[in-house]
Amino acid sequence: MSVVKLSVVKTGQLSSGPVLSYLIEHPSGKNLVYGLGLKSDLSSYPPSTHAEIKAAAAIPPNTDLAWRLEEAERERDTIAGTILPSTHWTHIGAPLHFLPSSEVVVGKGVLASLPGYPVNEAASFLHLDLPDKARTVREVAGKAVVGSREGVDYFGDGSVLVLNGETPGTLDTLVRTVAGPVLLVGAEGRKADDAEVLSTADVALEKRLDAEGPWEVALVA
Secondary structure, three states: OOOOOEEEEEEEOOOOEEEEEEEEOOOHHHHHEOOOOOOHHHHHHHHHHHHHHHHHHOOOOOOOOOHHHHOOOOHHEEEEEOOOOOHHHHHOOOOOHHOOOOOOEEOOOOOOHOEEEOOOOOOOEEEEOOOOOOOOOOOEEEEEEOOEEEEEEEEOOOOEEEEEEEOOOOEEEEEEOOOEEEEEEEOOOOOOOOOOOOOOOOOOOOOOOOOOOOOOOOOOO
């Protein structure tokens, strides 16, 4: 079974803590990003989100995630897909800055919520972000891969399992690293020691995300 390299990058700051994105590097050279963080231009979000963004005291990154990865010598043509934990403004970032060959992976039910703003003036995400006509938007559905959780074995080797979350439209992702499995959680208020996943014999979570640890990890390390 293959393992992947997992790196974390800070993609914004809220009064409640940092906004994090994750780079998942596969041995094949085809990589994934889980969560795109905040847009660098907070004014570009739909009006329905502005009050919440202000209340959260959001501080955007200097540049959007795609450019930060290139600065760290992770070229955009290596990103096979961007996994959106949800369409919340803290997660959706700027998918259009990745190449059209990078598919956008979303949770079950998200496609039914289209179109985005301004076609739907009440939407919390932009129509230009989801979907882009030049890009594949893939909704996770299908057979149970962990317990009763529907998902997809992204690379077909067990290294990255993209799972529909407990909240409709959210995605969790289980990645297998050299140090052990790590569960990336998409919904607010969830913990990495999800009971359903832990009860599955072949997917014991030996490593948890350290909520108090360093938020910046060098992508080139």
